[in-house]
Amino acid sequence: MSLSAYLDDVRGLVLDEIQALVPTGRFRPVLYDLMLDYPMRESKMLRPALCIAACAGLGGRIESVLRTAAVLELYHNAFLVHDDIEDGSELRRGKPTLHRAHGIPVAINVGDAMLALALRPLLDNMKELGLGTAIQVMEHVARMAKESAEGQALELAWVRDNDWTHDDNAYLHMVWKKTGWYTFMTPVLIGATVAGLDRRRAAHLRRFASLLGMGFQIQDDVLNLVGDADAYGKEIAGDLHEGKHTLILVHALKRCSAADRARAVEILGLPREQKTDADVAWLLDLTHVTGAIDSAAEVARTAALSAARILAEATYLPASAHRGFLEALVEYVVVRDR
Amino acid sequence: MSLSAYLDDVRGLVLDEIQALVPTGRFRPVLYDLMLDYPMRESKMLRPALCIAACAGLGGRIESVLRTAAVLELYHNAFLVHDDIEDGSELRRGKPTLHRAHGIPVAINVGDAMLALALRPLLDNMKELGLGTAIQVMEHVARMAKESAEGQALELAWVRDNDWTHDDNAYLHMVWKKTGWYTFMTPVLIGATVAGLDRRRAAHLRRFASLLGMGFQIQDDVLNLVGDADAYGKEIAGDLHEGKHTLILVHALKRCSAADRARAVEILGLPREQKTDADVAWLLDLTHVTGAIDSAAEVARTAALSAARILAEATYLPASAHRGFLEALVEYVVVRDR
Numbered sequence: 001m002s003l004s005a006y007l008d009d010v011r012g013l014v015l016d017e018i019q020a021l022v023p024t025g026r027f028r029p030v031l032y033d034l035m036l037d038y039p040m041r042e043s044k045m046l047r048p049a050l051c052i053a054a055c056a057g058l059g060g061r062i063e064s065v066l067r068t069a070a071v072l073e074l075y076h077n078a079f080l081v082h083d084d085i086e087d088g089s090e091l092r093r094g095k096p097t098l099h100r101a102h103g104i105p106v107a108i109n110v111g112d113a114m115l116a117l118a119l120r121p122l123l124d125n126m127k128e129l130g131l132g133t134a135i136q137v138m139e140h141v142a143r144m145a146k147e148s149a150e151g152q153a154l155e156l157a158w159v160r161d162n163d164w165t166h167d168d169n170a171y172l173h174m175v176w177k178k179t180g181w182y183t184f185m186t187p188v189l190i191g192a193t194v195a196g197l198d199r200r201r202a203a204h205l206r207r208f209a210s211l212l213g214m215g216f217q218i219q220d221d222v223l224n225l226v227g228d229a230d231a232y233g234k235e236i237a238g239d240l241h242e243g244k245h246t247l248i249l250v251h252a253l254k255r256c257s258a259a260d261r262a263r264a265v266e267i268l269g270l271p272r273e274q275k276t277d278a279d280v281a282w283l284l285d286l287t288h289v290t291g292a293i294d295s296a297a298e299v300a301r302t303a304a305l306s307a308a309r310i311l312a313e314a315t316y317l318p319a320s321a322h323r324g325f326l327e328a329l330v331e332y333v334v335v336r337d338r
Numbered sequence: 339m340s341l342s343a344y345l346d347d348v349r350g351l352v353l354d355e356i357q358a359l360v361p362t363g364r365f366r367p368v369l370y371d372l373m374l375d376y377p378m379r380e381s382k383m384l385r386p387a388l389c390i391a392a393c394a395g396l397g398g399r400i401e402s403v404l405r406t407a408a409v410l411e412l413y414h415n416a417f418l419v420h421d422d423i424e425d426g427s428e429l430r431r432g433k434p435t436l437h438r439a440h441g442i443p444v445a446i447n448v449g450d451a452m453l454a455l456a457l458r459p460l461l462d463n464m465k466e467l468g469l470g471t472a473i474q475v476m477e478h479v480a481r482m483a484k485e486s487a488e489g490q491a492l493e494l495a496w497v498r499d500n501d502w503t504h505d506d507n508a509y510l511h512m513v514w515k516k517t518g519w520y521t522f523m524t525p526v527l528i529g530a531t532v533a534g535l536d537r538r539r540a541a542h543l544r545r546f547a548s549l550l551g552m553g554f555q556i557q558d559d560v561l562n563l564v565g566d567a568d569a570y571g572k573e574i575a576g577d578l579h580e581g582k583h584t585l586i587l588v589h590a591l592k593r594c595s596a597a598d599r600a601r602a603v604e605i606l607g608l609p610r611e612q613k614t615d616a617d618v619a620w621l622l623d624l625t626h627v628t629g630a631i632d633s634a635a636e637v638a639r640t641a642a643l644s645a646a647r648i649l650a651e652a653t654y655l656p657a658s659a660h661r662g663f664l665e666a667l668v669e670y671v672v673v674r675d676r
Binding site: 023030078082085087105109110112113117119120126131138139142145148156159 | 453458486
C-alpha cells in the first residue's frame with residue numbers, strides 16, 4: 001500500500017470520527033461548522049495516521065484509537081487557526097484563512113473552543129479503553145501540550161527578538177519540542193499505549209518517532225528552498241520571505257562572513273512585506289553558496305537513517321500495512337523529490 | 339468577614355498555588371513568566387473564591403480544592419489574554435495588555451499554553467482526590483468549556499453581524515452559557531464535588547450559582563452605564579463605546595421608536611474608534627429615557643433575590659465565613675453602589 005493510499009484511508013476514518021465528535025443543533029452555524037472548516041479541507045492527517053499505524057501495527061484495534069486520533073487532528077487544526085492569525089496568512093489549503101473569512105475575534109474563539117473541547121472525548125475514552133489506559137492517553141496529551149508550548153514559545157521569542165544566536169543543538173532542541181512531540185512522538189506513544197505496548201518498547205518506538213520527526217521537519221525546510229513549486233505545493237523560498245528559523249539558516253549564518261551575516265540578520269528581521277524579492281534571492285543564494293542546504297539535508301538524511309535502524313530493531317512490530325506505512329515515511333524523508 | 343477580606347485571603351492562597359503550578363527553569367522568561375503576568379496583576383479572583391467557599395462551606399478541605407481553583411483562574415486569564423486581542427484592548431488592570439507588550443503571536447501562544455497546560459494539574463488531582471472525584475472535576479471543566487465556547491460564539495456572531503434581533507430570553511440564555519457556567523456554576527459545582535456533596539443538593543446549589551451569575555452580570559452592565567467612574571474603575575459607558583450586547587440595550591431597542599432603533603443599531607455597528615462621543619451620549623440617553631437601565635437593574639435584583647431564597651433553603655450549608663461570603667455576594671448585587 002502506498003503512502004498516499006494509507007493516508008487517504010486514515011483521512012476517511014478520521015473525518016467521520018471528527019464529525020461524530022462535534023455536536024449538532026443550534027450552535028452548529030456559529031461554532032461547530034467553523035471548527036469543522038479546516039479539518040474538512042484537503043490535508044495529509046499525518047498525526048492521526050501515525051497514531052493509527054502505531055496502534056494497529058502493534059495489534060490494537062483501530063476503533064479503539066480512532067477517537068483520540070481525531071482529537072489530535074482537532075488540536076492540530078486549532079493551532080493552525082491560531083498560527084494563521086499569528087502569521088497574518090491569507091490562505092490555508094487553497095481557501096481563505098478562518099480569520100479572513102470571519103474576523104480575528106471569531107477565529108481566536110474557534111481555536112480556543114477546539115482546544116477546550118478536546119477534554120470531552122478524552123474523558124469519554126474511559127468507557128471504552130478503561131480508566132488506566134484513558135488516563136495514560138491524557139498524560140501523553142498533557143506532556144505534548146507542555147513540550148509544544150515551550151518549543152513554540154522559544155521560537156516566537158527568537159522571531160520577536162530577531163535572535164539568530166542559537167547553534168545546531170539549540171535549534172534541534174526547539175524542533176524536538178515543538179514538532180517532535182506534537183507531530184510524531186505523542187501520536188506514536190498514544191497508539192502504543194492503546195495497543196498495550198510495554199514502557200521499555202514504547203520508549204524505543206518513541207526514539208524512532210523523534211528521529212523521524214527531526215528528519216521530516218528539516219527535509220521540509222530544505223524542500224521549501226529547492227523543491228519544484230508544483231510538486232511541493234507552496235511558493236519557493238516562502239520560509240525566507242517569512243524569516244522562519246531553520247537549520248539551513250543556522251548553518252548558513254555560521255559559515256558566511258561577518259558582513260554577510262549582519263546583512264542576512266537585518267533582512268530576516270524585516271516584516272514579510274518589507275523584504276524585497278532581491279533580498280530573498282540574496283538570502284537564497286547565501287544558503288546555496290555556504291553549502292547550508294546540502295548540510296541540512298544531510299542532517300535530515302542521517303536522522304531518517306537512524307530512525308530506519310531503530311525501526312529495523314523493532315521486532316515487536318510485525319510486518320503489516322501499518323508497519324509498511326511507518327517504513328514508507330522514513331523512505332519518503334530519505335528520497336523525497338529534491 | 340467582609341467580601342473584600344475574604345477575596346484577599348483567597349487571592350493570597352491562589353497566587354501561591356498558581357506559582358507552584360508553573361514550571362521553573364529555562365522556559366520561564368519566554369513562556370511561564372508571561373503566563374503569570376495577568377494572574378499577578380490586581381484582580382478579584384471571583385472564580386477561585388466561589389470554588390473555595392463552596393468546598394470549605396460544605397466541610398471540604400481548602401487544600402483539596404486549591405489546585406483546581408488555581409486552574410480555573412489560569413483558564414480565566416487565558417481567555418482574558420485572548421479577549422484583549424479580540425477587543426484590541428490597550429490596558430488590562432492598569433498595565434499594557436499582553437499583546438501590546440509582546441506582540442499578538444506571543445500573546446496568542448501564551449493563552450493557548452495556559453489552556454493546554456490546565457490538563458496537567460487536573461490529572462495530578464487524582465493522587466489527592468482519588469480517581470472518581472478527579473474525573474468528576476474534569477467532567478465539570480469539560481462542561482464549562484462547552485457551555486462557555488457556545489455562549490461566546492453566539493455573542494461573537496451577534497457582534498460580527500451587528501445582530502440585535504434577540505429578545506430577553508435569547509440574551510439571558512447567552513449569558514447563562516457564557517458567564518453563568520464559566521464564572522459561577524462550574525466553580526461552585528467543583529467545590530461541591532470535592533466536598534462530596536450529593537448530586538441532588540449539588541443541583542440545588544447550581545441553581546443558586548446560576549441566578550447569582552445572572553444578577554451579577556446584568557448589574558455589572560448597569561453599573562457600567564450609571565456607576566461612578568472612580569468607584570467602579572472603568573470608563574463610564576465603555577460598554578456603549580464597545581457595542582457590547584447587554585440586557586439594557588435589548589430593553590432599550592425593544593421600547594424605542596423604529597427610527598431611534600435604526601439609528602442605535604447603526605451606531606452600535608460602527609467600529610469603536612468611529613463612534614463619536616455624541617453617538618455614545620445619544621445611546622446613553624436612549625437607555626435612560628426608555629427606562630431600560632431601571633428595568634435591567636430590576637431583572638438583576640430579582641435574580642439575586644431568587645438566589646438568596648435558594649441559599650436560605652440550603653440547610654446543608656451551615657453558617658460559616660464561607661457561607662457568609664456567598665451571602666455577601668448576593669447582597670452585593672442587590673445593593674451595589676447605584
